[in-house]
Amino acid sequence: MLADRWFGTIKLLRINTAIAAMAMLVLASSRSIVATVAAFSVWAFTSSSLTPLADAGAYRLLGPSSSGFAYVRVFGSIGFALSALALSAFGVDPELRVPFAIAAASYVGSSLAAGKLPEGPPPTRAPLAASVRLLARRADALLLWLGSAFYYLGHGAFDAYFGPFARTLPGVRAETVSFGWAVGVTSEVIVLWFVPRLLVGRLRRGVLIGAAAVAALRWWLIAEAQTPLSLWLQQPLHAITFGVWYLAFIHENQARTDDSIRATVQGVAAACMGLGMISATLLGGYVLEALGGRVLFRLASGAALLALTCYALRQWLIGRGERRSAREQSVDAGGSSARERGNNNALASSGAQP
Amino acid sequence: MTGSLQLAAHGEQSRRVNALRLYYFAYYGGLGAVMPLLALAMQARGFRPSQYAWLMALIPL
Numbered sequence: 006m007l008a009d010r011w012f013g014t015i016k017l018l019r020i021n022t023a024i025a026a027m028a029m030l031v032l033a034s035s036r037s038i039v040a041t042v043a044a045f046s047v048w049a050f051t052s053s054s055l056t057p058l059a060d061a062g063a064y065r066l067l068g069p070s071s072s073g074f075a076y077v078r079v080f081g082s083i084g085f086a087l088s089a090l091a092l093s094a095f096g097v098d099p100e101l102r103v104p105f106a107i108a109a110a111s112y113v114g115s116s117l118a119a120g121k122l123p124e125g126p127p128p129t130r131a132p133l134a135a136s137v138r139l140l141a142r143r144a145d146a147l148l149l150w151l152g153s154a155f156y157y158l159g160h161g162a163f164d165a166y167f168g169p170f171a172r173t174l175p176g177v178r179a180e181t182v183s184f185g186w187a188v189g190v191t192s193e194v195i196v197l198w199f200v201p202r203l204l205v206g207r208l209r210r211g212v213l214i215g216a217a218a219v220a221a222l223r224w225w226l227i228a229e230a231q232t233p234l235s236l237w238l239q240q241p242l243h244a245i246t247f248g249v250w251y252l253a254f255i256h257e258n259q260a261r262t263d264d265s266i267r268a269t270v271q272g273v274a275a276a277c278m279g280l281g282m283i284s285a286t287l288l289g290g291y292v293l294e295a296l297g298g299r300v301l302f303r304l305a306s307g308a309a310l311l312a313l314t315c316y317a318l319r320q321w322l323i324g325r326g327e328r329r330s331a332r333e334q335s336v337d338a339g340g341s342s343a344r345e346r347g348n349n350n351a352l353a354s355s356g357a358q359p
Numbered sequence: 360m361t362g363s364l365q366l367a368a369h370g371e372q373s374r375r376v377n378a379l380r381l382y383y384f385a386y387y388g389g390l391g392a393v394m395p396l397l398a399l400a401m402q403a404r405g406f407r408p409s410q411y412a413w414l415m416a417l418i419p420l
Binding site for chain 1: 383
């Protein structure tokens with residue numbers, strides 16, 4: 006909303022990326038508790054907006070085609086996989102000073118790249134667009150957002166606690182955790198090339214439901230993993246549980262949105278994901294400490310099933326609406342053709358030509 | 360004339376798309392360096408899971 010109404014998407018993107026870079030630099034150079042908490046908070050606060058702002062800017066630049074977005078977003082997955090692979094190959098210091106420094110440099114690079122992007126329409130301070138209010142009243146949009154909050158309740162547990170849980174298995178080091186992530190994100194890169202074909206036509210409708218089913222399975226497999234190998238074997242499912250799900254989620258949000266509120270709608274979507282992630286992170290810390298990682302990932306699997314229920318209900322609502330409007334159209338078409346026939350008969354009986 | 364204008368517009372669009380690719384590559388490259396190990400880094404700095412949970416919860420904010 007700040008982007009659409011005050012700053013402009015790209016300007017806010019550049020400012021936040023630069024602040025995030027400075028926070029990473031502090032994390033790389035200081036290990037005191039106060040500096041860690043302060044820098045982490047600043048980084049978290051600024052970086053949370055970077056993805057929705059960049060995605061909104063991307064949709065504005067590329068148009069509503071999801072395939073264009075997928076072929077650009079895939080470069081993010083490539084960057085992620087290369088970083089994680091490089092760290093797993095070269096090793097990391099326990100306090101992550103080098104990774105934090107790499108992140109700072111990367112953020113500076115991304116801020117410079119953002120400077121080459123075009124700004125959208127001038128920010129408007131008009132009252133909140135009626136279309137946002139309309140969107141919020143639509144049951145299918147609300148179910149999409151609620152389902153995605155549940156979805157990220159499960160995924161957030163993975164994002165935050167996969168590393169500490171994996172380290173509890175024998176023979177797993179920090180580098181092998183990075184390697185596991187790299188395996189997952191590499192498979193995401195491969196799948197991203199094919200996703201645009203999934204997001205067209207009738208197949209698109211089942212993508213979110215399918216991703217939630219795979220997520221439920223994946224978190225359950227992690228919970229039951231006994232060896233590092235069984236933990237890494239499920240990692241390619243990351244392609245579906247994050248890559249495919251994320252593109253479908255962004256597409257469902259952006260497909261029926263106009264340019265003036267793209268960043269706002271994307272912000273609402275990100276807020277729903279964020280709600281799930283905050284809950285997962287906060288509850289997950291206590292669950293991990295008190296009950297262990299296995300219980301945490303079983304609960305994550307349950308959250309994915311709740312997401313599946315919301316997505317299925319949404320799809321049923323959309324299908325019902327479409328069937329109703331198709332019926333109304335056929336009744337309208339039938340009525341107008343009956344009227345035409347009636348007119349023709351009247352003209353014929355009066356001897357006039359239609 | 361129209362052809363060269365179209366070509367220039369296409370070139371400009373392609374530069375912007377490349378900038379966007381670079382943005383995603385660099386930003387997620389940075390994230391890939393820290394995200395998998397963030398919780399482990401906090402543990403190494405002396406935080407317990409229930410403590411760094413409050414820090415990690417700030418990420419979506």
